[in-house]
Amino acid sequence: MAIKDWPQGEGPRDKLLAHGAGQLSDAELLAVLIRNGTSGQNALTTGRLLLNHFGGLRHLMSAAERQVCKIPGVGPVKYAQLQAAAEISKRISRENLQRGQILTNPDLTRDYLMRQLADRSYEVFALLLLDSQHRVIQFVELFRGTIDSASVYPREVVSLVLEKRAAAVIICHNHPSGVAEPSQADRRITERLKNALATIDVSLLDHMVVGDQEIVSFAERGWII
Numbered sequence: 001m002a003i004k005d006w007p008q009g010e011g012p013r014d015k016l017l018a019h020g021a022g023q024l025s026d027a028e029l030l031a032v033l034i035r036n037g038t039s040g041q042n043a044l045t046t047g048r049l050l051l052n053h054f055g056g057l058r059h060l061m062s063a064a065e066r067q068v069c070k071i072p073g074v075g076p077v078k079y080a081q082l083q084a085a086a087e088i089s090k091r092i093s094r095e096n097l098q099r100g101q102i103l104t105n106p107d108l109t110r111d112y113l114m115r116q117l118a119d120r121s122y123e124v125f126a127l128l129l130l131d132s133q134h135r136v137i138q139f140v141e142l143f144r145g146t147i148d149s150a151s152v153y154p155r156e157v158v159s160l161v162l163e164k165r166a167a168a169v170i171i172c173h174n175h176p177s178g179v180a181e182p183s184q185a186d187r188r189i190t191e192r193l194k195n196a197l198a199t200i201d202v203s204l205l206d207h208m209v210v211g212d213q214e215i216v217s218f219a220e221r222g223w224i225i
Contacts, residue, residue, distance in 0.1 A: 046073040061086040062119030117174035129166035154196035172208040180211025
């Protein structure tokens with residue numbers, strides 16, 4: 001049965017308007033975004049199929065178009081609607097950590113980095129550039145691919161820091177495996193960058209490694225002194 005034929009108040013859109021989006025299940029939220037089903041399959045059923053196939057919202061939103069469009073009832077238009085919703089979420093997070101904000105809330109930083117990096121299928125090495133008051137200057141993705149001691153160049157990091165006139169830096173990268181535990185290579189890179197930044201009197205505040213469910217902070221572990 002099409003959702004429009006359900007009793008009034010029982011459809012996902014009606015529930016959202018009556019009780020708020022927070023009261024909807026993941027499948028119901030997807031149904032609101034997808035809007036229309038197909039012959040013999042309503043939008044809620046399509047939402048459930050998507051969740052079952054990808055194992056949750058995060059993996060669904062980061063999946064490629066060809067993967068998503070294999071699901072019955074999903075085509076390029078519905079894929080575009082899902083991607084627009086995912087991008088809105090990222091931009092809200094970016095506004096929360098906007099230029100000029102003082103980083104006094106570690107949870108805000110973790111939320112921002114998780115939204116930016118957790119779903120990548122490849123490794124990304126990035127810098128969060130701060131001024132002398134630890135206000136945000138810019139978030140910059142500097143390297144992509146397999147991150148190891150040979151692929152991160154301290155001179156490029158130093159050059160960017162000087163260009164942006166940053167006084168402090170938080171470095172971060174993701175582990176596509178989903179496991180946030182830092183490797184020995186991660187620790188070596190951190191030491192090299194800390195020493196390189198010290199030559200220009202810039203503080204390395206932290207190295208944060210992003211996994212599927214958590215972020216490991218070098219500073220919290222006492223690895224950056």
